Amino acid sequence: MLGTQxxxxxGKLWLAVAPLYIFTLLFVAGPLIYxxxxxxxxxxxxxxxxxxxxxxxxxxxxxxxxxxTFVQSLKLAVISTVIITIIGYPFGYFMAKCSPxxxxxxxxxxxxxxxxxxxxxxxxxxxxxxxxGAIYQTFHFFGIDIxxxxxxxxxxxxxxxxxxxxxxxxxxxxYSSAEKMDWSLVEAxxxxxxxxxxxxxxxxxxxxxPGLLSGVILTFVPSMGLFFIADILGGNKIVLVGNxxxxxLTRGADWPFAAALAVVLMVMTSFLIFLxxxxxxxxxxxxxx
Amino acid sequence: MIKKIGVGLLTATVLAAxxxxxxxxxxxxxxxxxxxxxxxxxxxxxxxxxGTNEEELVLFTxxxxxxxxxIDGFEEKTGIKVVYSKFDTDEAMLQKLSTADGGDxxxxxxxxxxxxxxxxxxxxxxxxxxxxxxxxxxxxxxxxQFYDPEDEYTVxxxxxxxxxxxxxxxxxxxxxxxxxxxxxxxxxxxxLVANGRVITGITLLSMGESMNTEDxxxxxxxxxxxxxxxxxxxxxxxxxxxxxxxxxxxSVAFLYTSQVYAALQxxxxxxxxxxxxxxxxxxxxxxxPSKAPNSEAAYQFLDYILExxxxxxxxxxxxxxxxxxxxxxxxxxxxxQLLVAPEGKSMEMVENVSQEAxxxxxxxxxxxxxxxx
Numbered sequence: 001m002l003g004t005q006x007x008x009x010x011g012k013l014w015l016a017v018a019p020l021y022i023f024t025l026l027f028v029a030g031p032l033i034y035x036x037x038x039x040x041x042x043x044x045x046x047x048x049x050x051x052x053x054x055x056x057x058x059x060x061x062x063x064x065x066x067x068x069t070f071v072q073s074l075k076l077a078v079i080s081t082v083i084i085t086i087i088g089y090p091f092g093y094f095m096a097k098c099s100p101x102x103x104x105x106x107x108x109x110x111x112x113x114x115x116x117x118x119x120x121x122x123x124x125x126x127x128x129x130x131x132x133g134a135i136y137q138t139f140h141f142f143g144i145d146i147x148x149x150x151x152x153x154x155x156x157x158x159x160x161x162x163x164x165x166x167x168x169x170x171x172x173x174x175y176s177s178a179e180k181m182d183w184s185l186v187e188a189x190x191x192x193x194x195x196x197x198x199x200x201x202x203x204x205x206x207x208x209x210p211g212l213l214s215g216v217i218l219t220f221v222p223s224m225g226l227f228f229i230a231d232i233l234g235g236n237k238i239v240l241v242g243n244x245x246x247x248x249l250t251r252g253a254d255w256p257f258a259a260a261l262a263v264v265l266m267v268m269t270s271f272l273i274f275l276x277x278x279x280x281x282x283x284x285x286x287x288x289x
Numbered sequence: 290m291i292k293k294i295g296v297g298l299l300t301a302t303v304l305a306a307x308x309x310x311x312x313x314x315x316x317x318x319x320x321x322x323x324x325x326x327x328x329x330x331x332x333x334x335x336x337x338x339x340g341t342n343e344e345e346l347v348l349f350t351x352x353x354x355x356x357x358x359x360i361d362g363f364e365e366k367t368g369i370k371v372v373y374s375k376f377d378t379d380e381a382m383l384q385k386l387s388t389a390d391g392g393d394x395x396x397x398x399x400x401x402x403x404x405x406x407x408x409x410x411x412x413x414x415x416x417x418x419x420x421x422x423x424x425x426x427x428x429x430x431x432x433x434q435f436y437d438p439e440d441e442y443t444v445x446x447x448x449x450x451x452x453x454x455x456x457x458x459x460x461x462x463x464x465x466x467x468x469x470x471x472x473x474x475x476x477x478x479x480x481l482v483a484n485g486r487v488i489t490g491i492t493l494l495s496m497g498e499s500m501n502t503e504d505x506x507x508x509x510x511x512x513x514x515x516x517x518x519x520x521x522x523x524x525x526x527x528x529x530x531x532x533x534x535x536x537x538x539x540s541v542a543f544l545y546t547s548q549v550y551a552a553l554q555x556x557x558x559x560x561x562x563x564x565x566x567x568x569x570x571x572x573x574x575x576x577x578p579s580k581a582p583n584s585e586a587a588y589q590f591l592d593y594i595l596e597x598x599x600x601x602x603x604x605x606x607x608x609x610x611x612x613x614x615x616x617x618x619x620x621x622x623x624x625x626q627l628l629v630a631p632e633g634k635s636m637e638m639v640e641n642v643s644q645e646a647x648x649x650x651x652x653x654x655x656x657x658x659x660x661x662x
Contacts, residue, residue: 043644045643045644046406046409046410046641047383047387047406047409047410048387048410063652065652065655065656065659066655068659069655069659072659072662130536130537130538131536131537131538132536132537133536148537150477152538153523153524153538155662231526234662235523235524235525235526236483236524236525236526236658236661237522237524237525237658237661237662238659238662239655239658239659239662243658244655247485247651247654247655248651249380250378250380251380251484251485251486252485252647252651253380253647254647254648254651
């Protein structure tokens, strides 16, 4: 009796889930497979590709010029992630300690920027950082004479953009971890004679570690791909893998090479997520997924 | 070589609007916004009026290529409804045309080099110039070019000649040619368009070579020379590059024609340099795809915009050099110097090159950009 009911139920469930699976297969797995195949194909003279197996696209990546873009991407991702951690961790930590009213307010402030396109917000940064932009104007308004700024189209500008775009993810991850934390454990540590610093390191930091690590993954992985920030705020002078891929898809007219670059980038980021899982023994990203 | 059109107009309006905003500097709109979704947007059409058998022309080109008055004028004159379908990049256009197997679209306007590829792919039909009454208006300087040597497939619509523009208040010497961009007084103050072939091309011109050399050693030599330019580069950007000049980020800029036009409309004190080493140019041309559903309408449209008056209106709208002799005469004196190409300068087009050379150009370009950091 019970068995048949379960079977019946299972059959219906399958129907409900099927569209999702088909959708995923078609629109997620499909393009990925196409990309991998494309990366082994040969570029045709002029336009399009020839269905001929080659490893040249991958060999080309080993060229120092192109390898450099991976190094540049990694470097930028590391710098951004470190700064994001320094800003985001305390923010998330103290947010979890706020009163519920303030938690709501802070959460709101974090969310509001997401209502606008990331691109538009970056243009906002352009206006701020421009040679005679808002920052310069403000100084002059108060009668302080400064030289026109030279921040825009530089490395620091790109880092600012990266940090700005990704810091909410770190905050949210740390916050959700810190919020779940049992604060009585910290109190116990203090009662047993631990200094505030020691209590933080031995208890709080350890307990919020999963949040911190998922924050790192959530900022590091996307920062490998946010090439448009380097484009807009960096004036195209910092060439990331993403910029190179874009170049190859357009005037460079080398789609197989672009596909190979994308495959390598994907493998790299997948490896980072794999590493994260090994370290934390979790299958989910804390707080977000 | 030719970049998105209408950029100038857009900027002009946005700059005007933003200067009202309490002097917060200039807001810039930018084509990169649209790069995000390189979607072709077909305007609502056709199906809704399925009852009436209205004739249609599917026009496929960049946004803001034709002023409303031209589209409306054509619709009024012929009774044919224009469906304006847009693309962001030449490559996206060719991809779509190739997927449609030369069908779906009646008339396409795109850049020279991509038209060459489209013709090679068999996606373009031969033009019957006898169907175009105003064919004689075309400026012969823009005919017989590499992408269509016998003028069998295309009608030129506009030409772009990237030029150097600078702010004489910020630059204390006279710039005469490409070589001056390397001047050591210009550290961190040059804005460049982000077209690798064009920038490598002018480097080659400054070395007395052809912009289209296929000799890898020469391309690499140009690459080395480009590296020396790196310390002077403030930014490399394809869209609204002129803004960098207008808002003081850069004192010198190498700009596409429409950007030169936009920059001068905003600040007439800027100086335009016609480089002594020679000019590079590109052509936007119209062609009819091989399986165009309504090629007759395409002919009518081509003929319509070839009329002197209409051609002049289009030229003044997009801000590219006129490729129409009769139309050029109707352009007012003050804008003519920017819209009618100078005579007697050596001009060369950026052409498609062999795969080997293309790879070398790609590499040199990536190397250069990375060196600018």
